Amino acid sequence: MLAIRTTAFALICSILLATGCAKKESFNIRDVDPGQAGTVRSLGPESQDVVRLADLMVRSLLESHVISSSEHPPTIAMLPMENNTRFAFSQEIFTTKLKAELNKQANGRLRFVARDLMDDIQAERQAKRAGEVDYDPEQRTLTVAGADYFLAGRVDGLGNASRLGQSEYAVYAFKLVNSETGIEEWEDLFDVKKEGRDDVVYR
Amino acid sequence: MNRTDSHNGRPRPTAAAGLLLLAFAALMAGGCARSPRSGVPPGFQSVELSERLRPLQRKLNAEGERNWVLNLNAIAMGALRDGDRETAKRALDESVMLIEVIYGDSEQARRARSIWFREESKVFKGDPYERSMTYMYRGILYLQDRDWDNARACFRSVLFHDSLAADQQNRGDWVLPHYLIGVCEVQMKRPTFAREAFVRAEAAYSEFVAAYSPLEDSHRAPRLELRDSLPPFDEETNLLVVTQHGRAPRKKATGSHGELLAYIPGGGAGMSPATVAVDGNGGTRTSFGDSVYFQAATRGGRGVDGILGQQAKLRGGAEAAGSVAVLGGAVVAAHGVSSGSDSTALAGAGVLAAGALMYGFSTMVQPQADTREWAALPDSLGIAVSTAKPGVREIEVSYSAEDANRFGGNTRARELVEVPEPGAGVAVILAFPPPAVSLVGGIEHDPTMEVSS
Numbered sequence: 001m002l003a004i005r006t007t008a009f010a011l012i013c014s015i016l017l018a019t020g021c022a023k024k025e026s027f028n029i030r031d032v033d034p035g036q037a038g039t040v041r042s043l044g045p046e047s048q049d050v051v052r053l054a055d056l057m058v059r060s061l062l063e064s065h066v067i068s069s070s071e072h073p074p075t076i077a078m079l080p081m082e083n084n085t086r087f088a089f090s091q092e093i094f095t096t097k098l099k100a101e102l103n104k105q106a107n108g109r110l111r112f113v114a115r116d117l118m119d120d121i122q123a124e125r126q127a128k129r130a131g132e133v134d135y136d137p138e139q140r141t142l143t144v145a146g147a148d149y150f151l152a153g154r155v156d157g158l159g160n161a162s163r164l165g166q167s168e169y170a171v172y173a174f175k176l177v178n179s180e181t182g183i184e185e186w187e188d189l190f191d192v193k194k195e196g197r198d199d200v201v202y203r
Numbered sequence: 204m205n206r207t208d209s210h211n212g213r214p215r216p217t218a219a220a221g222l223l224l225l226a227f228a229a230l231m232a233g234g235c236a237r238s239p240r241s242g243v244p245p246g247f248q249s250v251e252l253s254e255r256l257r258p259l260q261r262k263l264n265a266e267g268e269r270n271w272v273l274n275l276n277a278i279a280m281g282a283l284r285d286g287d288r289e290t291a292k293r294a295l296d297e298s299v300m301l302i303e304v305i306y307g308d309s310e311q312a313r314r315a316r317s318i319w320f321r322e323e324s325k326v327f328k329g330d331p332y333e334r335s336m337t338y339m340y341r342g343i344l345y346l347q348d349r350d351w352d353n354a355r356a357c358f359r360s361v362l363f364h365d366s367l368a369a370d371q372q373n374r375g376d377w378v379l380p381h382y383l384i385g386v387c388e389v390q391m392k393r394p395t396f397a398r399e400a401f402v403r404a405e406a407a408y409s410e411f412v413a414a415y416s417p418l419e420d421s422h423r424a425p426r427l428e429l430r431d432s433l434p435p436f437d438e439e440t441n442l443l444v445v446t447q448h449g450r451a452p453r454k455k456a457t458g459s460h461g462e463l464l465a466y467i468p469g470g471g472a473g474m475s476p477a478t479v480a481v482d483g484n485g486g487t488r489t490s491f492g493d494s495v496y497f498q499a500a501t502r503g504g505r506g507v508d509g510i511l512g513q514q515a516k517l518r519g520g521a522e523a524a525g526s527v528a529v530l531g532g533a534v535v536a537a538h539g540v541s542s543g544s545d546s547t548a549l550a551g552a553g554v555l556a557a558g559a560l561m562y563g564f565s566t567m568v569q570p571q572a573d574t575r576e577w578a579a580l581p582d583s584l585g586i587a588v589s590t591a592k593p594g595v596r597e598i599e600v601s602y603s604a605e606d607a608n609r610f611g612g613n614t615r616a617r618e619l620v621e622v623p624e625p626g627a628g629v630a631v632i633l634a635f636p637p638p639a640v641s642l643v644g645g646i647e648h649d650p651t652m653e654v655s656s
Binding site: 040043082083197201 | 299300303304305306313322325328341342345352353354355356357359360362363366510
């Protein structure tokens, strides 16, 4: 009888252990939707912030009077985004996504000047004029295009921490500044607040 | 123990079942928790380290996720010392990312809280001063790259992680990050914000001076040469040198069961300023920048202290009860044997066995505080600023004999640096005292690569 009970007890323990310790669904690498918060979270900027910000800014900017009521497509120079938070990150991920989405969805209603390629552009122009490479004279301009507007972005952050957890509030703002008058003709913002609570062993 | 089964008259297997249940509970409490991952962090897998740093890479791989931050920081320090800034950046970036992971109610954290496992079984993120110093080094690297806003972000994170300190008055009381934020603001042509940052730095410095003196006497903290104020920095300043002095604060488990964490100065004899010369000319003495030991020693209590305290009480209580039961049981059993009373002897033996079980249980409770530490950190940081002649300059940093002794007697470190025109940026040097060259196990032994785990 004792042997039966002990065996039964051991069996129940084994089953419980086997089910309790069953490996949860794990992964090494997998593709996920960048527009959704993933399993790996941080209080800093995340991919869904990039996607949501770009989506919001594109719609807002294309609906603005600067673009919708302009007779000619305005030329825009994208400036580096300023990071005024406590997180160090590549700000270019925001500007790259935003500029590409604007170019894609604007259908020619605005144009960006490629200031990041200025050295290559100048070298090509010189090579053309020196006869080193062929080109269409009809396409010739006195100089490279200037920007009617600067598109400038920044993110400001406010972090708090206490024994109860941490929170981070971030305000992302982009504005369109007339490069002649300096007047800000359009601006919009996207803000997000995240909270996290680390386990007590880390506090 | 002498109770019988009502059905068949056999003794009930209560002790055996109890032990089995205990083992089962222990397994369920901790054994099922997912062990930290092994190998190197995913973001660091493609990094090739120099021959000198390979032992650290092997350690990173062998100790896995539990010590990723600790070993990545050691690699970063070794790489910085070798002048391999790219590797240092990769290691610190990875480390920062891991520090920022929020371990909510994770299995690993539950395991560290469990009475069956030591606190050090948790994934190491470091104490607030260690997390802050991770950001400090990354921020200095951003400064060197003239990425001012990301440098500023890192120095803000230095302050943020210090805000986890339990003592309200010691939250965000670092000095150097405020000063370096001011440097960033100057470079970004934001004079108002720069002024504000320098004012905050001066205020933090004054508070530090007032708070540090008592530590020198009561905790034998290194004696520092402290001036009245921090060196002025303006838009014409084009050279900034950050020096490192003394040894890292050490962690020590104290209390009756090692449940309390104490920080002791690692600095030894003290810190004297270093001297910075440009192309062999002049000699700017460094000013105090920050005290890592002070930051470690003033953090106050930790959230986990309460848990470890309870565990220590449980262990102490079980130990005491077990000892008394063993002793009492032995006496009763001996009396039973001598008086020829089988029932008394059996009862004494039972109490003795229960006491032994209780004592055994107490030894399984693990209240010891986590003493893993970033041993390569300095005790304190110094700064020197000047307006130097633009161009490639040889910067020579002469350390005091006390600091040099840490590394084998060589007092001078030299580095070539491109100094910009005044108003066009600032060249930033992170100076290490030169290492002693001694071969230990085929590799150059460098105290800055020390890791304690």
